[in-house]
Amino acid sequence: MYIAITKQHHGENFKGSVKDFVNYLLKENEGKTPEEQDHFFDQNNDQISVEDVISEIDNNTSKLSKKDPKFYSVVVSPSQRELLAINNDPGKLRQYVRELMKDYAASFYRDKNISVDDIKYYAKIERERTFKGGDKEIRENQPYATKILKLKNDIGKIEEGKSIGNIKRIQKEIDRLEKDAPHKINGKRIVRDMKKPGMQNHVHIIVSHKDKTNSFKLSPLSQHKEAETILNGEKQKQGFNRDKFYRAAEKTFDTTFGYKRNFVETYKARNLLDKNPKDFFILLAGLPTTEKQAAFKMLYKLGVHVPNIPTNKAQLAYKAFMKLKRGVETAINSGSIGV
Numbered sequence: 001m002y003i004a005i006t007k008q009h010h011g012e013n014f015k016g017s018v019k020d021f022v023n024y025l026l027k028e029n030e031g032k033t034p035e036e037q038d039h040f041f042d043q044n045n046d047q048i049s050v051e052d053v054i055s056e057i058d059n060n061t062s063k064l065s066k067k068d069p070k071f072y073s074v075v076v077s078p079s080q081r082e083l084l085a086i087n088n089d090p091g092k093l094r095q096y097v098r099e100l101m102k103d104y105a106a107s108f109y110r111d112k113n114i115s116v117d118d119i120k121y122y123a124k125i126e127r128e129r130t131f132k133g134g135d136k137e138i139r140e141n142q143p144y145a146t147k148i149l150k151l152k153n154d155i156g157k158i159e160e161g162k163s164i165g166n167i168k169r170i171q172k173e174i175d176r177l178e179k180d181a182p183h184k185i186n187g188k189r190i191v192r193d194m195k196k197p198g199m200q201n202h203v204h205i206i207v208s209h210k211d212k213t214n215s216f217k218l219s220p221l222s223q224h225k226e227a228e229t230i231l232n233g234e235k236q237k238q239g240f241n242r243d244k245f246y247r248a249a250e251k252t253f254d255t256t257f258g259y260k261r262n263f264v265e266t267y268k269a270r271n272l273l274d275k276n277p278k279d280f281f282i283l284l285a286g287l288p289t290t291e292k293q294a295a296f297k298m299l300y301k302l303g304v305h306v307p308n309i310p311t312n313k314a315q316l317a318y319k320a321f322m323k324l325k326r327g328v329e330t331a332i333n334s335g336s337i338g339v
Helices: 019-025 050-058 080-085 090-106 136-159 167-180 242-257 267-275 277-285 289-301 318-332
Strands: 002-007 071-077 121-126 202-208 227-231 234-238
Touching (some): 050 202, 090 121
Antiparallel strands (some): 227 234
């Protein structure tokens, strides 16, 4: 499960409306009948109008300064294996989001217990993802793309009479490069903004910075996990424990749907890979045989070759280790086994 939390950006301040972001999330509804469209939902309602989403978020901003975001974006991206476990069912994904938002509320550190009833949020399922510049497929296709673009420019100059050359020969070289590019879908070279194959359901959640009563701030990007400050001479608790939230989000999915999570899919694995990668590989090597085989199989499917990993740190050459670490890190953060 991969979850990303970001704040609203409008240049150097946050005074803009949520309208632009809402309209962006409507892109997949274009050309569909109302019955085919995915609608915004919250904790209790499956279908909320666009106008209500915009109005509710924009008007829930009492005493926020221009330096305060009006809302946060939470993107919930289940892996291919997780989507398979719920049969890619949008209804089950909505069910999960509603349980997840209970975990979100419980991760705030406040004098009063924060519940999901305090959170103003609106979520929408998206069915598609597209390839971006950072994707492995785009990066590894890029040398071919660069050469193809240059050759096409050469053809353009010849056609305009600005250069001399053999267009047929250049086109033949373009065709060869297209064929040799390592990553293709249905015979076509993968390029930016091309739709990704397979199950791609994910959820965008718009969460108001203020609670439902428009009385106090709730920031999931607080720099504190659990802190106490003095305000008007009184101690006040503040903070949001993102580690707690991510762990709970994973556990909630597993418990709700009976999902058997492999080590390399866990939040613990990603943290360990970031902070102590050698221990990550030692733990990976020490897994029970069946689980280890499953972990290696997942990584292999994503193009990451995992050799017999030595348990003695001194046995692992630094360059080889870092190359393997980067490969596994890319795999874990991909849309396939993201945690």
